[in-house]
Amino acid sequence: MSKIRFDETARSERYFSATLLSHLLMVNEFAGLKALFKDLDIVPADSLSTDIEIVTELDPLRDGAKANKNIESIFAHEGRMAVPDLFLRWDKRILVIEAKFFTAPTVEDLDAQVSKQREAIDLVLSETQYRECEIKYALLTVNKVRDKDNLLPDVLLLTWSGVIDILRGALGEGYQSNIDYCFKIIENAVKRSEKELSKSNNDYRLVANIEELLKTLPELIASEEIFVGYKGGLKELERAEFSTLDQRSHYKVSRSQPNSNWIRIDIIIKKYLDLKLAL
Known part of the structure; x- marks a missing residue:
């Protein structure tokens, strides 16, 4: 068994966005950030402006509450709401980025998060x-996110590989060792993530109906197939009626939990039994 390196096994989205990507955006007089804005056609009118801002893990309400009384009041009422991974500003153009790595949330989940x-x-x-x-x-x-239902019409859909291509083009040949290091680690992680996501997308079996799910429960637990795909996740399951679960045409069961739409099998069964007993 080979010895591991932490930077080659890291999985935190924050590591890739706040450490590595942010570094690539800032080096060489913010050449990476400017190239990204140019590729997305959001360059400010004053393209010579040096007024640039980069904030990672932005918490607009909590952070602003410490400096502004009105925001303090809003924060007291709303609490923490959402934390974008990157807030990038070049003059009067702003790009707010939510980054994902090693996970593949549904379009519905992504839409809710960006909203x-x-x-x-x-x-x-x-x-x-x-x-x-x-x-x-x-x-x-x-x-790349496949927005078949057009839930994200005004959201830019980027991929890590695509952004890296933009940044490589901007930073030129013969990279400094720190730049080369960031590219190497991110590209390695992209390959790992693609491999994992490919497996998780296919590593499931179909169970015909809820009765069959109950019958095969001991077998499923023994084989560690304990996650059930349910569109809309827990929120949708909470709204489900008995007939919804009883007449469902099939259930997808997997060992992995690729996103929040995959729910533990015991939660599904408890919901079904609670509804059945209520009848």
């Missing part, structure tokens, strides 16, 4: 210096 981030920033916008700025929101994922 919360947008709401949090909108709540404090009048108390900031950004009221005249144009704000764009983006998702940064390993595999």
